Amino acid sequence: MSATTENTVHEMAAQKYKYGFTTDIAMEEFPKGLNEDIVRLISAKKSEPAWMLDWRLKAFAMWQKMEEPHWARIHHPPIDYDDLYYYAAPSAPAPKSLDEVDPSLLDMYEKLGIPLNERAALAGVAVDAVFDSVSVATTFRETLSKAGVIFCPISEAVREHPELVREYLGSVVPVADNYFAALNSAVFSDGSFVYIPKGVRCPMELSTYFRINAKNTGQFERTLIIAAEGASVSYLEGCTAPMRDENQLHAAVVELVALDEAKIKYSTVQNWYPGDADGKGGIYNFVTKRGACRGRNSKISWTQVETGSAITWKYPSCILQGDGSVGEFYSVAVTNNFQQADTGTKMIHLGKNTSSTIISKGISAGHSNNTYRGLVKIMPGASGARNFTQCDSLLIGDQCGAHTVPYIESRNMSAKVEHEATTSKIAEDQLFYCRSRGLSQEDAVGLIVNGFCKDVLKELPMEFAVEAQKLLSVSLEGSVG
Amino acid sequence: MPGWKPLEMTALPTRKLEAWRYTDLRALSAMSFGEVPNPPAPVLPDLALPRLVFLNGVSSENLSSAVPYARGFEAVAEPSAEPLALINAAHAQQGITLEIPAGVDAGTVLLISQAGGTVPFAFHPRHRITLGAGARLTIIEIAKGDGVYWHNPVTDIVLQDGAKLEHVRLQDESREAFNLSTIRAEIAENAAYEHFTATIGAKLSRTEIHAALLGTNALVHLNAAQLLTGTQHGDFTSVIAHKAPNCASRQTVKSVLAEKARGVFQGRIEVARVAQKTDGYQMNQALLLSPDAEMDIKPELEIFADDVKCSHGATIGALDNEQVFYLRSRGIPEAEARSMLIRAFLEEALEPVAQADAKALLEAEIETWWVKQ
Numbered sequence: 114m115s116a117t118t119e120n121t122v123h124e125m126a127a128q129k130y131k132y133g134f135t136t137d138i139a140m141e142e143f144p145k146g147l148n149e150d151i152v153r154l155i156s157a158k159k160s161e162p163a164w165m166l167d168w169r170l171k172a173f174a175m176w177q178k179m180e181e182p183h184w185a186r187i188h189h190p191p192i193d194y195d196d197l198y199y200y201a202a203p204s205a206p207a208p209k210s211l212d213e214v215d216p217s218l219l220d221m222y223e224k225l226g227i228p229l230n231e232r233a234a235l236a237g238v239a240v241d242a243v244f245d246s247v248s249v250a251t252t253f254r255e256t257l258s259k260a261g262v263i264f265c266p267i268s269e270a271v272r273e274h275p276e277l278v279r280e281y282l283g284s285v286v287p288v289a290d291n292y293f294a295a296l297n298s299a300v301f302s303d304g305s306f307v308y309i310p311k312g313v314r315c316p317m318e319l320s321t322y323f324r325i326n327a328k329n330t331g332q333f334e335r336t337l338i339i340a341a342e343g344a345s346v347s348y349l350e351g352c353t354a355p356m357r358d359e360n361q362l363h364a365a366v367v368e369l370v371a372l373d374e375a376k377i378k379y380s381t382v383q384n385w386y387p388g389d390a391d392g393k394g395g396i397y398n399f400v401t402k403r404g405a406c407r408g409r410n411s412k413i414s415w416t417q418v419e420t421g422s423a424i425t426w427k428y429p430s431c432i433l434q435g436d437g438s439v440g441e442f443y444s445v446a447v448t449n450n451f452q453q454a455d456t457g458t459k460m461i462h463l464g465k466n467t468s469s470t471i472i473s474k475g476i477s478a479g480h481s482n483n484t485y486r487g488l489v490k491i492m493p494g495a496s497g498a499r500n501f502t503q504c505d506s507l508l509i510g511d512q513c514g515a516h517t518v519p520y521i522e523s524r525n526m527s528a529k530v531e532h533e534a535t536t537s538k539i540a541e542d543q544l545f546y547c548r549s550r551g552l553s554q555e556d557a558v559g560l561i562v563n564g565f566c567k568d569v570l571k572e573l574p575m576e577f578a579v580e581a582q583k584l585l586s587v588s589l590e591g592s593v594g
Numbered sequence: 595m596p597g598w599k600p601l602e603m604t605a606l607p608t609r610k611l612e613a614w615r616y617t618d619l620r621a622l623s624a625m626s627f628g629e630v631p632n633p634p635a636p637v638l639p640d641l642a643l644p645r646l647v648f649l650n651g652v653s654s655e656n657l658s659s660a661v662p663y664a665r666g667f668e669a670v671a672e673p674s675a676e677p678l679a680l681i682n683a684a685h686a687q688q689g690i691t692l693e694i695p696a697g698v699d700a701g702t703v704l705l706i707s708q709a710g711g712t713v714p715f716a717f718h719p720r721h722r723i724t725l726g727a728g729a730r731l732t733i734i735e736i737a738k739g740d741g742v743y744w745h746n747p748v749t750d751i752v753l754q755d756g757a758k759l760e761h762v763r764l765q766d767e768s769r770e771a772f773n774l775s776t777i778r779a780e781i782a783e784n785a786a787y788e789h790f791t792a793t794i795g796a797k798l799s800r801t802e803i804h805a806a807l808l809g810t811n812a813l814v815h816l817n818a819a820q821l822l823t824g825t826q827h828g829d830f831t832s833v834i835a836h837k838a839p840n841c842a843s844r845q846t847v848k849s850v851l852a853e854k855a856r857g858v859f860q861g862r863i864e865v866a867r868v869a870q871k872t873d874g875y876q877m878n879q880a881l882l883l884s885p886d887a888e889m890d891i892k893p894e895l896e897i898f899a900d901d902v903k904c905s906h907g908a909t910i911g912a913l914d915n916e917q918v919f920y921l922r923s924r925g926i927p928e929a930e931a932r933s934m935l936i937r938a939f940l941e942e943a944l945e946p947v948a949q950a951d952a953k954a955l956l957e958a959e960i961e962t963w964w965v966k967q
Contacts, residue, residue, distance in 0.1 A: 184612070491910075493885070508900035511867060521891040523910040526882035532908040534893070538900040 146195040149173060152299050155200050159268045159302075162275060168283070172298030175289040182292055185455040186484045186516060187424050189397065197362060199300045199333070260316050262346075263308040267335050270306035277308055281339055285368040285405045285432070293364040293426075294401040297333045301366070304334035309344035309375075318574055320349040336367040340375035342408065347378040349577055363422075365400045373408030373435065378416070382577050384584050385421035392451025392480070395423025402429035403459075406438035406467075414441040415458065416572045418581040420588040423452060428486065430459035433467035433495075440469040443569040445581070447588045448481030448513070457487035457519075462495035462528065471502040474566045477513035478589055484516040491528040498528040506536040507565055509558070509589065559586035607677050616858040616890045617800055617829045622744060622772050631711030638706060639736060641951050645704035651688055651717025651745070661703055665691040667720065678774050678802075682748040686720035689747075696726030696754070702734065702949055707747075709739030709771070716744040723749065725757035725785075732760040732949045737767055738795070744772040751778065753785035755809065760788045762952040764959060767795035769824065775801045783809025783838070790947050792956050793820040793828045794963055800829035800858075807834070807841035807869075817943045818847045819956075821963045822855035829858035836869035836899075843873075846943045849880040850936055851887035852967055861906070862894040869899050876906035881913060881939055883967075933964050 143154055152173050156166040181192070257264050263274060270278050288298045305321045321336070340346055363385070369377050379402075388395025398421075404413035415429040431440030442458035460469035469489065477483040485504045506515035517534045539561055547557035562585055563570070573581055606623050607614040633649030636657060646664060647657035653666060668691045672683035694700045709717070725731055737745060745767060753759055759779075767773045773796040779787045791801050805814045820828040834843045849857035863874040880889040893906040913935055921931035940960060947953045 506895070506897070508897065508902070511870070511900045513900070514898045515895070516897065517893075517895040517906070519891075519893060519908075521908055521910065522888070523880070523882065523890075524888045526885050526887060526912040528911065530908070530910040532891075532893075533905070534895060534907070535903075535905040536895055536897050537903050 143198060143200045145198055147197070147199055147300065151199050155300055155302060158200065159271070161268075161271055164275075164279065165271050168288070169299050172288040172295050173300075176292065176295035176299055179289065179292045179295055185426055185486070186482060187426060187453045187455050189424055192362060192397070194296075200302050256316060260313055261310040262313060262315055263306065264319055265306055267301075267304045267306040267337060270337075274306070274308070277339065278306070278337070281368065281370055282337055283368075285370060285403045286366050286401050291401060293399040294366050297335060297364050297366045297401070301333045301335035304336045304365070305338075306336075307338040307346060307348065309340045309346045311341040312343040314344070315346040318347045318349055320351070332361070332363045332365070334365045336365070338368070338377055338379070339370045340372065340377050340411075342373045343375060344372075345376040347574055348380070349574060350379070350381045351383075351577070351580075361396050363396050363398045363400070367400070367402040367429075369404035369413055371404065371406050371408060371411035371413050371438075374410050375408060376412045376414075377404065378414045378574075379404070379429070380573055380577055381417040381419075382581050382584065383417065383419045383421050383425070384588075387421050387450065387452050388423040390450050392423070395452070396421065398422035398425045398427060400427040402427065403432065404430070404440070405432045406435050406440060406464075408438070409435040409464070410437040411435050412439040412441070414443075414572070416443040416569065417445070417456075418569070418573070418577075418584065419444070419446040419454060419456060420584045422454075425454040425456050427456045428458055430461070431469065432461045432463065433469065434463045436464040437466045438464055439467070441572075442469075442471045442473070443572040444473045445476070445566045445569045445585070446474070446483055446485075447476045447585060448478065448483045449588055450479040450481060452479075452481040454482070455484040455486055457485045459488040460490070460500060462489075462491045462498040462500070464495060466497040467495055468499040469501075471500070471504070472568050473504040474569055475504070475506040475515055476509065476562060476565070476589070477506070477515045478509040480512045482514040482516070484518060485534075486518045488520040489522070489530060489532070491523040491525050491530060493524045495525050496527045498525060500528075500530045500532075502532040504534040505565070506534075507562070508536065508538045555586075558589060562586070562589060605677065606681075613831070613860070616860070616892070617798070617827065619798075621798065625714055625744070627716040627744065628713040630715045630717060631713060634708065634710035634740065636708045637738070638708075639704070639955065641704060641955070643702050643704050643734070643951065645706055646690055647706045647708070648688065648719060650709050650711065650715070650743075651707070651719055653688055661692075663692055663694050663698075663700060664703075665693075667691065668722065670722070676776065678746060679748050679776050682718040682720060682746050682776070685716075685718040686748070688717070689720040689722070691721075692723045692731070694725045694729040694731050697728045698726070699730040702732040702951065705733055705735045707735075707737040707739075707745065709737075709743050709745060709768070710741045711743065712741065714742040714744075716746065718746045718748075721747065721749040723759065724752045725754060725759055727754045728756040729754075730758050732952070733762070734949065734952045734955070735761070735763040737763075737765050737773065739768040739771055741768055742770045743768065744774070746774050748776045749778070751780070751787065753779065753781045753787055755782045756784040757782070758786045758788070760949060761790070762947055762949065762956070763789075763791040763801070764956065765791060765793050765795055765799060765801070766959065767799070769795060769797055769826070771796050773799040775799075777801070777803045779803070779805045779814070781805060781807050781809070781812040781814055784811045785809070786813040786815075788815040788946060788948075789817065790944070790956075791818040791830065792959060793818065793822070793830065794959060796826065796828070798827045800831060802831045804833045805835070805843070807836050807843065808838055810838050810840045812838065812841045814843045815946050816843070816845045816847075817946055819940050819943050819960070820847075820849040820851075820857050821960065822849070822857055823852040823967065824855065825853070826855045827858070828855070829860070831858070831860040833862045833864065834874070836863070836865045836872045836874065839869055840871045841869065841873075843875070845876040845878075847878045848940050848943045849889060850883065850939070851880060851889060852883040854884070854886040856888045856890070858890050860892045860894075862896060863904055863906070865897040865899050865902055865904065867898045870901045872899060872902040872904065874902070874904040877942075878906070878908045879939070880910045881936065882910065883913070936964060
């Protein structure tokens with residue numbers, strides 16, 4: 114790498130996290146630590162019915178018996194689960210309209226560029242913004258309810274649509290699925306609930322903007338999306354957290370259920386605080402995301418752009434149960450400085466003629482480590498199943514690591530599985546070509562990286578694509594020449 | 595050591611270990627091994643090459659020829675904590691030590707293991723092969739047998755600057771036997787290790803290769819073909835460590851699985867920070883010939899240097915019906931069409947095998963295997 118490159122690397126490393134402001138509003142917090150009383154408190158706070166509390170307590174009991182997993186290629190000091198707040202919410206009562214929302218909150222969303230008020234109408238996006246743990250404002254309720262779509266905080270769904278929540282909650286990610294999912298099941302504070310009824314195409318793209326604000330707070334959202342027969346929905350999730358010295362824990366669970374002919378598209382742009390240039394601070398993002406294609410010809414598509422978090426541990430997966438169902442995973446993961454990402458997907462083929470596509474692009478810079486870990490499993494009943502996987506890694510600088518760990522298991526002769534992976538550095542000749550056309554080193558890298566990620570970025574909804582492209586360049590600023 | 599069980603020595607690895615997630619040794623753990631019986635009547639390949647013959651793991655003076663630079667077993671300290679290598683180290687009393695001096699072309703040597711007996715037994719040969727600077731050697735290793743036994747060889751290979759070793763292995767053990775082979779190779783500057791294993795026999799087998807590229811421009815080829823049927827389990831595991839700049843590694847592993855056979859391929863390419871300009875390539879393909887066959891693949895890239903070119907590819911599927919149809923439409927009967935396609939499928943892995951006798955031997959074995967199907 115040229116000297117210019119090195120310099121740019123250093124300059125970029127000094128780049129400030131532009132969302133690193135905090136909002137000062139009165140917070141309501143429970144005491145630190147985790148025990149049965151905290152679980153009961155959270156449940157009581159949410160006025161939950163008894164079955165929900167039992168469910169949480171069962172999860173808590175299981176979690177206590179479980180051990181933190183250590184198989185991923187990530188390193189962090191031990192997490193003290195008794196040193197975290199498990200619930201934090203703005204102390205004012207929940208607002209009924211935008212006018213009631215704390216102006217400093219709205220101001221913060223402005224800074225983040227979330228279209229929450231009039232801009233929301235122009236952008237055509239309904240936002241269920243989760244500010245720490247409580248959904249503070251939900252827009253476009255009316256338009257959605259006309260179409261029969263339920264889009265509300267999950268705490269509300271527990272009270273108002275218990276039959277749906279009871280049927281589907283934990284049906285894709287069981288309570289004791291893994292350590293972090295069990296923790297989430299016990300203490301989840303809020304999140305989104307979406308139900309698209311039979312035959313309905315959701316009239317707008319749904320969006321939740323997560324934001325971790327309070328210090329030392331674990332954010333444990335729970336998202337449940339159900340698309341009934343023939344329904345379709347596109348859901349956007351974006352995450353931004355303010356700058357903190359401590360490492361914050363985020364352990365979310367997302368469950369998707371697609372019935373016959375239903376389609377769910379779930380897009381994430383994750384740019385949580387990655388820690389500073391020395392690897393201090395940042396979010397631990399330990400997330401379980403899984404979709405079940407229960408019905409025939411159903412489809413679940415995950416698209417993620419992961420640029421933030423100190424540590425990302427995340428494997429959005431598809432269980433392809435219905436005949437002819439389709440699973441997709443498009444991912445861009447960028448790590449810089451001392452970030453660590455261990456991310457990928459699982460495609461479990463159960464039904465006949467199921468197909469899956471995995472496109473993963475990993476970019477490592479600085480001292481970071483970026484791992485793709487994935488499983489493609491073809492079960493004996495999955496005749497005619499088809500998988501195509503492509504994992505490409507790009508290395509920028511000689512202090513980072515790129516790793517690929519795919520598992521491929523086929524138990525059906527009529528299934529076709531193809532996997533390819535490449536690792537290379539950013540090509541000097543491409544850089545030279547761009548520079549000779551007058552692009553700056555940084556713009557040239559941005560261009561090449563965006564080109565490298567094109568297959569994934571084109572899957573993002575319009576609203577996100579622009580932000581994602583910018584994020585890619587911002588994340589790599591200072592890391593490349 | 596009559597009646598000892600391997601568990602009492604060093605625990606065999608279990609599926610809880612990541613490196614063993616696809617190969618279950620419980621059937622082996624459950625066994626007791628008796629004293630090594632008298633060797634069976636040997637059936638040796640008809641090849642006019644110098645040979646070293648082991649019967650039930652014991653060197654046979656009568657059947658072996660005088661091979662220059664070859665000595666018998668020499669005990670050395672076991673460097674690793676790998677369970678199988680440790681068990682081998684605890685029991686090894688036989689094996690060859692081959693030290694080819696610098697600049698010598700030692701030609702081709704046959705290394706034959708023939709096993710058989712009426713009670714289950716185990717043998718743990720340890721071989722050491724060292725090639726001095728610029729030396730050349732080809733080894734054709736053949737393992738065959740009848741009955742129930744566990745063959746647990748460890749082969750340590752050291753190739754000094756510019757040396758070249760061609761290592762061709764045919765594993766055609768008894769269908770009731772266990773073969774767990776460990777091969778460790780250290781490859782210095784400009785040296786080359788060219789490996790090919792054909793896995794045809796054994797009830798359960800694993801070939802585990804650790805190759806370290808220690809000097810610039812070192813090269814390693816690890817190729818293999820697994821032809822499995824019945825309830826056979828075959829595992830080919832490799833770890834290639836690029837520890838110097840400008841090295842290349844090439845792997846092509848092909849599996850053909852019939853009936854209820856299960857094939858495993860695990861391959862890891864590790865590129866250390868110093869190993870700039872590494873060129874690593876790994877291709878793994880499997881043909882499933884029956885609805886009950888299973889293939890598990892885990893190719894891994896672990897890369898810490900930026901100026902590298904590493905890739906891996908993997909495919910699993912059935913024979914392409916369109917290709918069969920094409921051949922049949924040209925008047926070729928179905929069985930022959932399928933045979934042609936399978937041989938073509940294996941050809942890419944076999945291609946680097948240069949030694950003519952070795953190639954003829956392997957092709958004959960593949961043909962025999964196919965005819966039995």
